[in-house]
Every structure is written in C-alpha cells, then in structure tokens.
Amino acid sequence: MARDTNKRSGRRERMAARKAAQSLSVPYTLRRIGLVSLIDDEAIAIIERNADRILDEIGMEFRGDPETLELFAKHGARVDGERVRFDPGWCRDKIKAAPQKFTQHARNPARSVQIGGNAQVYAPSFGSPFVHDMERGRRYATLEDFQNITRMHHQLGAVNHSGGVVVEPVDVPVGLRHLHMAHTHLTMNDKPFMGAVTAPERARDTIEMCRIAMGRDFVDQNCVLYSVVNTNAPLVMDETMLWALKEYAQAGQCTVVSPFVLGGAMSPVSVAATLAQVLAEVMASVALIQLIRPGAPAAFGTFFSPISLKTGAPTFGTPEGTQFQMCAKTLADRLGLPFHSVGGLTAAKVPDAQAGYESQAQLMGATMAGVNFIIHATGCLEGLLTTGYEKIVMDADRCSAMQRFTQGVDFSEAAQAMDAFFEVEPGGHFLGATHTQENFETAFWMGDMSDNGTFEQWNAEGALWQHDRASARVKQLLDDYHAPPMEAGTRDALDDFVARRTHEIEGETA
C-alpha cells in the first residue's frame, strides 16, 4: 500500500510539473522545418516583372500628404499629382535598408518576440465591432469585452501577442478608444501589442504610453509597437494610413504594410495578378518607410480573400488563400522583409464545424507557408466582423498544435527507442516499456479542447459539443486571471496620462 501511495503521489507530482511547464509558454516559435512554396524561379521572375511594370507605368497614389510626395520626388520617384511612379529597381534598392528580422519588445522582457527569420508569432484577431459568446450571442463589443479578451490572451500560452483592436470597444467614444486599448494591453497583458493607426495623434499617444511603461530611452531605441497599415487596394494609400505609417516610422517603430484585398473586386480575379499588385503596393510603401527613417523596422503583409462568385462576399479557408500566402512569403523573402499574414479566418457566424474547417485550413496554411507574424490566429468569426470568446480558446488549442508541428521530428537515439523493440515481443504492447514510461508525458502533443474519450464517457459528462466545453474554459480563464505585476508609479503615470489626454480630447471635440 505504501508503495502504491508513493507511486500515485509521484504521478501527481509529475502531472503538476507538467501542468506548470505547459503554462510557461515560450514567447514565440522558431520553426525547424522547411517552408512550402508554390512559386518557381520562372514564375517569381514573371510576378516581379509585372509588379515593376505596374509601379513604373501605372504607379501608386499616396493621398492627402504633400510632404510624402516631396520626399518621394526628392529621392527620384516620378510624382504626378498624388500619383507616384517608380523606375524598376528603385523600390527594391530603398527596401534594402529595412532589417530582415528584429525584436519587438514586450513590457515583460521574457515575452519579447522575434519578427522575421525563422520565427513564427501567433496573434489575436483584429478589428471586430461585434463579439459573440454562447450565453449572450452576438452583440456590439464593449471595453469590458476588450479587457476580458486581453486577460484571456495573457494566459493562453500558444498566443504570443496581445494584439491590437482585439474588438472595437464601441461604448468608448472613438477619439478615446486608443487610450483605453493601449492602457489595457499595457496593464492586463505583458505580451507585446499593436499600435493605433486611426489618426496620427493616436499613434503618438500610444508611443507615449509605451514610453511611460517601458522607459523613454528604451522606446526611442527599440521596437515596442507593431502596427498594421492597409493600402486601399488597388494602388492607393489614403491619408489616415499614410499618417500612421509616418508616425511609427519616424519613431522607429514597426509598420507592416498589408494590402487588404478581396480578390476579384480589389484585384483581378486570379492569384497571379493579385500577387503582382500586392507586391507593387508593398514595395512602394516600404520604400517610403525607409525614406522616412532608413532602417526602421517594416514587414510585408497580406490579407487576401477571394470573393464568392455567388454573392460577392469574402471567403475564407480556401485553396487560393493558402496558395496566395505561400507564394507571397517567397516574394517577401526575396525582399528581405519579415512576412505577416492571416491565420484562423472563417466566414462562419458561430463556432460551428465551418469555423473549425476554415480556421484550421487558414492556420495550417499560414504555418506551413512560414508566415512570421500570424494575425487573426484566434477568435475570428464572420470574416472579422465578430470575435468569439469560445472561438479564442478553440483556436488557441490549434495554434499550440501547429507550433509543435513546426518543431519537426526528433530522430535522436533516444527517440529511435530501439531497446523498446527488444523489450516487447511481437504482438505485445509498449505501455509498460521503459522507454514509454520515461517519455510518456511529453512524447506527444496534448491539446485541451478536444474530447478524445469514449462516447459513453462523453455522454455521461453532458454530451457537450466543443463550443460548450469552450464556454467553461473561457469562464475558468477569466476566473483564474491575475494581472501581471506593474510598479505602482508606472500604473499611476499611465492612469494620469489617460485622464489628461481624455480631458484634452474631450475639450477639442466639445
């Protein structure tokens, strides 16, 4: 009996140790397996030549900012009104100043992530005005939702980033949202986050709040914000995005240029043509970043959704979406830029099987393409109009599986386990073998959102569908949450900044 008790307690200890090890996530994943590309040298040459021709003969419009046009002209681009045309090779030459990889620093240094190289960072969905959970259904999101979602991502080990507009806090006036979002990211999660791009003063406020939280000198010398500007495809950057790009570039913070393309509407109805268009838009925009501040961190982003021939609606989890991503990654590598793209997207309105199929297709495609920063990895429903609470924890589990996948196969002598074959007779089983006992608990990836038990067991536990089990996990995460530590002085200074700026902004709009 004594021996049995010891055995059990030994097992309990191992289980506890394992659980502790799981909750300590690595800040990001370094992939150890090859990339999947679908574009050969001949096709690369075609797409690059087409992009060069688009920039040379058609050009791109940069709207509402004479300073940008002057800057382009000064460096030899051909400016005609707001249209800017580029000689072949001009953009590539400027882009060479951008770093191939860099660190985005988190408030907690243990959470800082590498952007580029063989790193893969998994980040939350971005920009939904609505939120969904199984209890309350779909509704406009509030600041409370924003905070809850940030609390959840703080705890989910497979999510490497706190994201940006994880949902739109529609109960906060538009002009004040960026303050509350940055405050939430900085105080409720210690992973890195994304900056506001909706107005230049909002970008400045976000940078200032990082200075308060992480130190003025540190922020001026390091990348602490990662922000996405979308072109207005085809071939336009509007003034809002342009101003945000300028603010972040001037501050040495990272700007991702991500053409937002509904294929067939905002680009021609093919992968090959859309690749050339997106390459052109990214090259011109990243070249601009390097004119503003040579060496400022930047990334090549894509968001490509083929539209439905039946309804014109965007579609997700499609073969073309993944094909596009795999080709674009190759083009980004040739420019020496980190590659940012989408995972986890779905058009499903609820966390149903469609959501599972489509999100897994997008996430696995992004993972295998070697996307460096996988945005929308968790939470997406309804093509980003809605973020789902349950969907977040369901997706995070799949992120964890993908991260394990990219670590490749262990072919070490220990993993070969040749001794086990001599220990177990043909027709026997390996459950009791020494190798199994020694490696059992860490040998295989273990998710926490799949039910692998018997039907009878599942039925006895209430016959819960995955979204029902996910609801329980959401509640548990919110109950278990503890805010990451922050010095009282820093917290007070952040609170004061938000109060002061709120007062100023309300005064301006009054």
Add this chain to the structure above:
Amino acid sequence: MARDTNKRSGRRERMAARKAAQSLSVPYTLRRIGLVSLIDDEAIAIIERNADRILDEIGMEFRGDPETLELFAKHGARVDGERVRFDPGWCRDKIKAAPQKFTQHARNPARSVQIGGNAQVYAPSFGSPFVHDMERGRRYATLEDFQNITRMHHQLGAVNHSGGVVVEPVDVPVGLRHLHMAHTHLTMNDKPFMGAVTAPERARDTIEMCRIAMGRDFVDQNCVLYSVVNTNAPLVMDETMLWALKEYAQAGQCTVVSPFVLGGAMSPVSVAATLAQVLAEVMASVALIQLIRPGAPAAFGTFFSPISLKTGAPTFGTPEGTQFQMCAKTLADRLGLPFHSVGGLTAAKVPDAQAGYESQAQLMGATMAGVNFIIHATGCLEGLLTTGYEKIVMDADRCSAMQRFTQGVDFSEAAQAMDAFFEVEPGGHFLGATHTQENFETAFWMGDMSDNGTFEQWNAEGALWQHDRASARVKQLLDDYHAPPMEAGTRDALDDFVARRTHEIEGETA
C-alpha cells in the same frame, strides 16, 4: 429592358453550365505541386537501418498459415516457428517486383483511378459500427445506412471511390455482410471499391461478383479491387489478414498493407520509432505479396494515432499524426510503392467545431504529404466508431478544396491579367473589368457547405449551423439519387449470386 433580360438569361445559362461542369467530377486528382517531407537523408538512413535491424534480429510473426512460412523459407527468409527473420535487403529486393503505380478499374471506366505516382484518390471512412445523423442521433448502422452512404458518395464529385465497409451493416448476419456490401457498391455506385478481408471465402466471393459485373477475363487481368489488410502491431500478421492477403494477391488484386498503430501502445511512444516499426511490417508483408504473385499490385499503408497521455484514447488531427504521414510517404517512395494513409479523422462525437478542426488538419496533412490513396476522407466521427451523414457532405466539400489546392497556381499570361491593371484606375474596382467578366465563374474554388453571406442574411435564413445546412444537403442527395445504369442480365446474375451464396452460407452455419 430587352438588353437586361438577355444579360440575365446569359448569366443563367453560364450558371447552369458551371453547375453541370461541377457535377462532372474528374475521377481522381493529379497533383501539380511538390510534396512536403520532414525527413532528411540522414534520418532516412537511420530509420531504414532500424527497420532492417528489427526484421533481422526480432523478425515478424505470420500466424496460422504453414504455407506462408514454407514460402518464406523456400525463398531464403529465416523461419523459426511462426517468427520469420529477414536478412537486410532481402525484403527490398522482393518488393522491386511490385508496380510503382497501377489502375484500379471501376465498373464505369470513366471512374477508374490511378493508384500511385502523382495521383491522389479521396475515399470514404471505413469500418464504423455506428452511424449518426442530426435527426436520429447515434445508433447501430444497418444495410439501409450502408446503401444511403453509397448513394451519397456516388454523387459527391470530390469523392473518388465508393470505399469498403462504409459502415458495418449490423442488421445483416456477419457471414452474409460481404455479399450485400459488394452488391451495393456494384449496383448503387459506379466508382471503384474495396474488397472484404474478414475471411478468405468472403474475399473470393467479392472477386467473383466483380467477375460477374465486369467480366471474368477482365478481372483476371486487371486490378478491380483495392483491399486493406492491417498488421497486428507490433510485428504480427494474424491468420485472418494473412488469408485475405493471399486471396487478393493470388487473384492479382491490390493489397494495401497498413499497420494499425496507436502510438505509445502498439509502438514505442515516438514518431521515429514508429516509423521504423511500420516500415519493417510493411516491407515483410509486401515482400510476401510479391512471393505469392510477383508483380501483384500492393501499397504501403499507415494508420497512426498517438494515444492520449490522460486517457490512453486515440487522438486525431495531431501534429505527430501529420509528421508521421509526411515521413512515411518518403519511405514509401523509396520502396517504389503507392502510399495509402488517413485523412479526415476526428475523435469528435458530433459534427462540431472539433470535428472541423481535426478533420481539416488530417485531410490537409494527407494532401500536402502527397498521400496517393486518402482513406477516411469523408464521414469519420468518434475515431471511426461512427460515420456521420452530415459529416460526409461537410468533409466532401473540404476534399474538393484540397483537390483544387494541389493543382497549384496558374501563372499563364491570361492569369497575370496585366490588361486589367491598365483598365482599372488606382482606387477603382475590378468587378466590371473584362478579365473579371471573362473568368469570374471559374476563377476561384467555390464550396457548397460554407455560409459566406452576411449575418443578417444568415439569420433570416434560420441561423443554421453548418451541420443543419448539411442535413438539408444529405436529404437533397438522397432525393436526387439515380442509380448508375447496369444491364439487366448483369444485375440478375449478381442477384442470383447473392441468393445462391446466402443459401449456401446459411446451410453451412445451420
């Protein structure tokens, strides 16, 4: 107005033409993209050396058939009781006689499939005793279910095969099931199918029924049946499987040797060790097939599910499952054998998000690994204990997406669409562009099980989750079904054969 009407009717005609084109499926897919492998030359050498050592020093047991043991001994294998050991290289040498690729003929020649090379064939799930639909829930399957499922697969263009035991018809006595299954496959579906492996006389009956349906000489000279025998891992082939293998090999029909492995129980708890074990089992068994009839078609099969560390239950959609498959494909290629493995598996009990995530992960892994015959591509629930009606149509839609994916990207001049860029101004849209109008209807893959519309539209249509929409599609398929044509004489002969054999078998068991 007249012009508008013409436009609309032109559009209707094009839609009808497109619909007709979709229902005419290609019989199988020839992949045009590269394979994903996760094993380098050094690791290949390790695994092959370990497999050779297992066969040389431990050997494999072939149970219950002295004739097999004599055959092995006669050709130089080392027989000790039922244990057979092999000198390194002996199995490889025998396997050279097997074809690298071959045709499995269907009753309808337009449905015949290539097995091996760069072909990918998607086939139904196999072996479930239970069936599930949203209306009636989970229950034992019957012959009616078997027939319904066969009718559905007849119509689903992305499913290239009628399968084998698509469900167990438990209302039919065990000894008669093979007759009704072969009869159903031959009369209700004109795609190729799989033979019974549960007893040698059942294999013979199945072959005989093919002779009736497709001609005696044709069947004796061609592969018309594709049958899976599982080893009893580790390192055993039992007498039932051995006898089935012998029957099909002697008749020149294809035998797939597929070790069924729950990793950690039936193999050591690692991918590397399981690869060596599976390679050993397949090499010894396929060598036997080539001793029985040199040149008989055979394939390298795998079914690998890591067991849960928490419960010992099999798990699906895991990183290790896909890693294993990608490595095993490389090993099969080196033996010059077609590769057969799993897609679409899930442990989910119902068609929920878990089913979607896991099935998509398995299916996409299998597709990217280049599996030549993807079994369990449609219908799996509960780790193959249950086949779901709704799950079949949901999975088939994803098979279609994967098939499009393997066709790669079109980089032709037409697809580059450079003219469109000169037609559409920056900031404009491409919906009306000539290139879009000419290519819109076939440019992007279009599934039929995803809802891509707006929330409002979806809500107005009843807020149906994917499994609800799938129920409607199932009903529609069963309503629309028309049996493929068969000459009355052939049909009568098949009916007579079933009646005669039923009488004989009932007499034997009385």
